[in-house]
Amino acid sequence: MKAKHRRLTFVGVGLLLLAGAAGLVLVALEDTVVFFFAPSDLQAQERAPEGRVRIGGLIEQGSLERGGTPIRFRITDLRATVQVSYRGLLPDLIREGQGVVASGLLVNGMLEADEVLAKHDETYMPKEVADALRKAGTWKGAP
């Protein structure tokens, strides 16, 4: 087998592999990408999004029912709110009035979350939450 043929074989196999992988990637992106919404984005939607969503904002003051299963709280961007219920342990850093991102399925306008992420430390706000608050015009931090 000549060097040229050999190289062509490998390039061909490589291209086939890449094409296969590209196909997998496209299908998977279609099916598995999870969109992020702020509560007022959700309100603006005519139909509730299907499949998994992530919702971020602040935990509304006085809405957090700690402990018990499920745990309930509301996420707000200070314009609209979304009720969340969550079975599991809340992150240690979660507090009312602070940033949170919850993901799960929307059922009748309520988010049944299976994952709740809080900010990592005192100075940190999830980027999506900061952007969502900016969009809602209720951001108070640095521009």
Added chain:
Amino acid sequence: MIIELGHHALVLAFLVALLQGTVPLVGAARRDRALMELGRSAALVQLLALAGAFAALTHAYVTSDFSVLNVAENSHSMKPMLYKVSGVWGNHEGSMLLWVLVLAAFGLAVALRGHGLPAVLKARVLAIQGLLGAGFLGFILLTSNPFVRLDPVPADGRDLNPLLQDPGLAFHPPMLYLGYVGFSVAFSFSVAALIEGRVDPAWARWVRPWTLAAWSALTAGIALGSWWAYYELGWGGWWYWDPVENASFMPWLAGTALLHSAIVVEKRDALKSWTILLAIVAFGFSLMGTFLVRSGVLTSVHAFAVDPDRGLYILVLLAVTIGGALALFAFRAPAMAPGSLFRPISREGGLVANNLLLATATATVCVGTLYPLFLDAATGEKVSVGPPFFHSTFVPVMLPLVLLAGIGPLLAWKRADLEGVFTRLRVAALVAGAVALLTWLLQHGHHPGPVIGLALAAWLAASTLIEWTGRVGLFRRRGTAARIIGLPRSAHGMTLAHLGLAVFICGAVGDSFWRREVVVDATPGAVAELAGYRVVLEDIRSGSGPNYEAEVVRLRVERDGETIGELRPERRFYPVQGTRTTEAAIRSRPLGDLYAAVGEGRTPQHRTLRLWHAPLVPWIWAGALMMVTGGLVSLSDRRLRVGAPRRTVGPVTQPAGGD
């Protein structure tokens, strides 16, 4: 005073790195020995200066000198000594300092151990290392200086994020950096070879040990990080396909490909351009990992501070380094002499297939990691790409790779007899079939995932053992011990690493498909049942540590009516940062972990208990440990020893200065 000395040492290192990056290049072009030799002394001075700077910063941490901004922001006088020291690299500035220190150390290692290396090649390698060092030192001095003073001096520091105060994490960054930066050596060798326009097996004999060392360290670093996430975050998971995790996984995948293709260059003098490209790509992913993690474009525990200047600088550095190297590659690679020929069915062919699959896998991980960033930049739409994406793209690419890893080592170089190989692998196929059948029958519900996964792992383990026993002549009575000793260490290393992969797959399969979980709201005396275990909440006590208050929940674990152990998950409160952490309790057994985490309950008497039974999880880290050990065993091979003089002087070796 010491701090100012440290700062000056940093500036000195920058200037020396600039010298190291330019003068030897000129010397190499002019064949001027004196200029080329400068690289060696520069590498030494650069390392000494950086070691001094690093020592100065460490001193500030150890003595809690809060007049230094970096110390005040990340340390506290009450912090245990281990975390005072690990706090040096537990923040952005310090971790970048560690990065350049490791880079300079690798540079000096090349300078000191490169006796057998042609002087021109060595000068160029050292120069590229110097340029990389200058780039990063400029970054530190301009945007991330750890020696900035603070006035007025605060009474005490703001402490390190308690999540990071952990022995596993104390050593995670240094290991990871050894890996990331280790690929810089392969990169420098590649760029030097491109400038030279020539690659020979001697070149590969140099690149391979460096790659092997970097790969082993990176494997250890990733495993440590994953282990930390598993027991410290209290979520019970060990890999989240989080962009930051992927950022370290992509260089690992590319590095694994490089490790295998370098064998072909060394043994068969083929795949040369491809190997050079891989070296550039592997280091490119290391830089990209640094960029993603350090620039704050990702939200993560690693994103210490968001500063757009830093992101921009690293992005430009990335573009110049990798863009420049790739341009050089496009320019010079076609001129390289073609390598020797081989058939598609051969060891070389198998390694090529390995590389194609690994490259494809890297590409899928890269797409999944960067897609949300691009979409956000292009449309402002915020999406996340989570585990389901990677399960349906990365895993399908990996399955044939594991199948191939069983066959490849049995293939002969140049042209292989596939029929003979399959005859030898009949037993492995039988073992895999038996494991598949057993898994199918024994598991609850007939999910195909574990059947495929465990059968592949069994296939890989069995065929790896068949290959090894064949080479050492086990079951053939005489001479086995002598052959085990006589076999090159790299063969043992490969066997161990491939077995490690099989063990890892078992762990990943067990945890992904068979994990069980319960969440209960409990008071003392309450009982939770899970996977045959009965867990009784005994009592809740308070305790304290050096810099935290703790609440310890005692759980009694029973099985078949007998008490078999105790679990003590904790909730800690760190008053300095005002943060709480969850300390999970884990009862680890070879067949699986019982994992308990505790949170606040409905009333002050209640606690929320979250319990997992995670089968085979310890195998994940056992497998990773076997891979690292395999890498180190390979590295100890005499033929591969870094800087080992070449035994045979073939036509490929040329006198220094010859071109």
